Amino acid sequence: xxxxxxxxxxxxxxxxxxxxxxxxxxxxxxxxxxxxxxxxxxxxxxxxxxxxxxxxxxxxxxxxxxxxxxxxxxxxxxxxxxxxxxxxxxxxxxxxxxxxxxxxxxxxxxxxxxxxxxxxxxxxxxxxxxxxxxxxxxxxxxxxxxxxxxxxxxxxxxxxxxxxxxxxxxxxxxxxxxxxxxxxxxxxxxxxxxxx
Ligand code: GLN
Numbered sequence: 001x002x003x004x005x006x007x008x009x010x011x012x013x014x015x016x017x018x019x020x021x022x023x024x025x026x027x028x029x030x031x032x033x034x035x036x037x038x039x040x041x042x043x044x045x046x047x048x049x050x051x052x053x054x055x056x057x058x059x060x061x062x063x064x065x066x067x068x069x070x071x072x073x074x075x076x077x078x079x080x081x082x083x084x085x086x087x088x089x090x091x092x093x094x095x096x097x098x099x100x101x102x103x104x105x106x107x108x109x110x111x112x113x114x115x116x117x118x119x120x121x122x123x124x125x126x127x128x129x130x131x132x133x134x135x136x137x138x139x140x141x142x143x144x145x146x147x148x149x150x151x152x153x154x155x156x157x158x159x160x161x162x163x164x165x166x167x168x169x170x171x172x173x174x175x176x177x178x179x180x181x182x183x184x185x186x187x188x189x190x191x192x193x194x195x196x
Pocket of ligand 1: 077106134
């Protein structure tokens, strides 16, 4: 299994380390052509406006939409979650518009800029160690989106078929089980059935 981490800006090496711990090969992705060899793609945390700009500049918007349209798994963490959302609260424009959800940026307030917690995540035994850094939250989700975890009444992990997103940084701890969960999603990849 080859899992790429979009390496335009943000936390890349830590994701690669966690992917490798989860038993897959991790690759830093800087050019669209590299997507071809991947079984799954991670969009890391960082700053979503900057990541969005760089994605537009280097042709990743269309390329990642096409990648996801083939049914290949995409996992957005923190800023990556914002980049995947269909709607961003208070902003006219979103980025990839892949996942049917509305997200709110920097949603946990200044006094709680960063914190760590043990989070129950549906589908994973025992809690996951999660690091929140100026984290977004998922305000609302569409019918096809399954909520996987809630922290203090707010949705912080969700899945829509082959798309996974979390508000926090799972790569900044030694706990790689969310990465293992994503590698499993990549293993069970099925090409979408074409209508007609
Ligand atoms: N606050 C950042 C944003 O809005 C996300 C923070 C992060 O990825 N740690 O893009």
